[in-house]
Amino acid sequence: IQMTQSPSSLSVSVGDRVTITCQASQDISNYLIWYQQKPGKAPKLLIYDASNLETGVPSRFSGSGSGTDFTFTISSLQPEDIATYYCQHYDNFSYTFGQGTKLEIK
Amino acid sequence: EVQLVESGGSVVRPGGSLRLSCAASGFTFDDYGMTWVRQAPGKGLEWVSGINWNGVRTGYADSVKGRFTISRDNAKKSLYLQMNSLRAEDTALYYCGRESGPAIAAAGTRYWGQGTLVTVSS
Numbered sequence: 407i408q409m410t411q412s413p414s415s416l417s418v419s420v421g422d423r424v425t426i427t428c429q430a431s432q433d434i435s436n437y438l439i440w441y442q443q444k445p446g447k448a449p450k451l452l453i454y455d456a457s458n459l460e461t462g463v464p465s466r467f468s469g470s471g472s473g474t475d476f477t478f479t480i481s482s483l484q485p486e487d488i489a490t491y492y493c494q495h496y497d498n499f500s501y502t503f504g505q506g507t508k509l510e511i512k
Numbered sequence: 513e514v515q516l517v518e519s520g521g522s523v524v525r526p527g528g529s530l531r532l533s534c535a536a537s538g539f540t541f542d543d544y545g546m547t548w549v550r551q552a553p554g555k556g557l558e559w560v561s562g563i564n565w566n567g568v569r570t571g572y573a574d575s576v577k578g579r580f581t582i583s584r585d586n587a588k589k590s591l592y593l594q595m596n597s598l599r600a601e602d603t604a605l606y607y608c609g610r611e612s613g614p615a616i617a618a619a620g621t622r623y624w625g626q627g628t629l630v631t632v633s634s
Contacts, residue, residue, distance in 0.1 A: 439619070439620040441557075443557070448607055448609075448624035448625065448626065448627065449549075449557060449607075449621070449624060451620050451621065451622050454612075454619055454620050455619065460622075490556075492556065492557055494557075494559075494620070496617040496618065496619060496620065497617060498615050498616060498617055498618055499571050499616060499617055500559060500562070500571045500572075500573070500616070500617050501547070501549075501559035501562070501617045502559065503556060503557045503558065503559060504556075505556050506556040506557070
């Protein structure tokens with residue numbers, strides 16, 4: 407299964423609504439995770455099972471979708487959200503990451 | 513507090529071998545599957561390998577299958593990655609991660625180490 411994430415980069419401003427998409431090459435139900443990675447740091451899990459917010463993650467982050475098409479949204483971008491975001495599919499055998507979306511300040 | 517500490521990264525020549533280790537603490541190690549993820553300089557994340565709680569089941573990315581071997585020692589609370597026939601494209605920061613449950617690739621990796629750098633170069 408291939409995971410196609412877009413866009414690869416996004417120029418954003420504080421307060422913007424940010425949307426990232428991830429498309430699977432075949433039906434993956436809701437077996438999708440979203441991570442945030444800041445420079446020099448390990449990834450941080452934000453959303454699991456496509457739409458469930460991890461404990462402690464701000465509610466401005468959300469995820470939706472099932473089957474092949476998924477969306478990750480930041481409702482109002484904060485300065486600390488500048489990072490690279492990855493989707494990841496899991497199937498109890500392996501993981502597949504999307505290519506990543508790097509957010510940059512406009 | 514969950515802690516994962518990788519070690520073993522270094523500079524190695526193409527065709528060489530290296531063994532990475534990940535020491536775990538702060539949780540019941542043999543309750544969880546474990547994973548290795550790598551990140552080449554300036555590139556994205558790539559899942560490398562995973563192992564279930566008792567080491568019976570393992571999984572590998574196609575890019576490392578036949579060259580890398582994942583293992584674990586639950587008594588020592590340690591995870592390993594034996595890397596053979598190394599190539600320049602294996603150059604990356606290798607992260608150790610704890611799974612969300614006892615299986616491989618099950619619902620995400622919530623805890624990560626800080627990574628250990630492997631450089632394959634002549």
